[in-house]
Amino acid sequence: MGAAVRAQDLISLAHSRQAGDRERLLLAVTDLCDGSPDSRRPEVQSLLDNVFMALVVEAERDIRRALAERLAEADWAPKALVNVLALDEIDIARPIIAKSPLLRDQDLIRLLIEATIEHQIEVARRPALSARVVDAVIDRAEPAVLTALVGNPSAEITEGGMRRLVESSRRIAALRSPLARHPKLTRLLAEQLYGWVGQALRTAIADRFRIDSDALDQAIAEAVRAAQSGQSGEERQVLLSRDGEREEMERRLIAKLEAAGQLRPGYLVRALKERKLSLFENALAALGGFSITDVRSAIDAPSPEPLALACAAVGIDRVVFPTVLSLVRELNAGRPYGSEAGRAILSAFGTPVGVAADHFRQAIAGGASARV
Known part of the structure; x- marks a missing residue:
């Protein structure tokens, strides 16, 4: 009698054209399948694919999220539906990406290629990857x-x-x-x-x-000294000549420091304290993988936000940024202008380094478009 009543309820929901009834039907079918051994039979799976996909298309966001939580660990769920939910908004996709036994390696790699950074982060966090x-x-x-x-x-x-x-x-x-x-x-x-x-x-x-930290520290120091003093006397003379040639030498120095593993965020502050703005620019470009043109655009920008994004992208701490900004302004006629305590600046240091780098490039591109 109970099964008959349940079947009649499902039929009534299926005949209804109300959005709420369609969503209730979706969850009711989920409940029914979860407790049925028949849900794993190939012919039933084919039917479920069609039923679920037809219902999910019209489902509201909250229903899709509830469905994803219910299906996250289900081994009977339609595979096509699982993949659709894995590509949905991140709040919906998260439990599916983390737990679904139906996501295979090729499905996860597809997410790395096609989905957002947030989806990719969830893939990287998936247990037993x-x-x-x-x-x-x-x-x-x-x-x-x-x-x-x-x-x-x-x-x-x-x-x-x-x-x-x-x-x-x-x-x-x-x-x-x-x-x-x-x-x-x-x-x-x-x-x-x-x-x-x-x-x-x-x-x-x-x-x-x-x-042996003392021995290793000494070896590193010797490598740094070799990198910094590797220019010949002729090269040092060229370094003091024209600006363009001096910058080329700075780029060589940075390349040597990078090869020695000594190009770190702290070097940026050191370059500014030594009043070497060009060296700072080249080091920031190398650390972040940015073009020197983009770094100079940030330093000359009407706001400190692009510079903050670039600094956040290379691992400079938020508490250090006011010092960096103050030193840059001393060497760059007061630019970039604006407050270092604005909401956008705080937001820059609250994002992952990769996202900060993307936002930096977008900010520079947007500034260039505005100038055109």
Whole structure:
């Protein structure tokens, strides 16, 4: 009798043209399938595909979110529907990406290619992520997604993958702290990472791997001195000549520091304190992967927001930015103008480094379009 009544209820809901009834039908069918062994039969699966897809198209956002939560761990759910929900708004997609047993490696890689940064971050956080998907994340080299991956201890990161992540940490400061604590970090990679981190992380690495920090610090210092004094006497004479040639020498110096693993955010402040604005510009461009033209546009902008975005993208802390801005203004006739405490500035330092880099490029492009 109860089953008959339930069937009659479903038929009534199916005949109704009210939006609320269609949504109730969707959840009722979900309940029915969840407890039925027949829901896994191929002919039933085919029928469910059609029923669910027809209903989901008209479902409101809250219903889609509730459905995603209900289907996140269901192994009977229609695969096409799971993939549609995985590409939906991130609040809807999140439980599906995190838990669905129906998402295969190729589905997750598709999300890395087609979906938003937020979706890609959820893929990187997925428990027991396979080596194939891990390699796809590393190949794409999106800073925020790489940072999420390094924070996922259950991801299947191979030795080669760890090596690539440590190498990426040279330019992506956010990777360094989680890498220093990662269970798969080897002693050899730890010694490489040691040269790119601050003092607190150096101490942690030295304690964990029993590294002779004094000897390693001396080796790094010698590499830096070699990089900084590697110009010949003739090169140093050229450095003092024309501006364009001086900047070329600065770029060479930065390339040597980068190769030695010593080009870090702190070097930007040092360059400004030494009153070398051009050196600061070239170092910021190298650290962020920006063009020197875009960096100079930020420094000459009518607002400090683009410069804040560039600084956030290379790992400069928000509390350091007022010092950077003040030093830049001293060397650049007061530009960029505006307050360093505005909402946009605070927002810049609240976004992942990869997103800050994208916003920086968009801000510069928008400024250029406005000037045209």
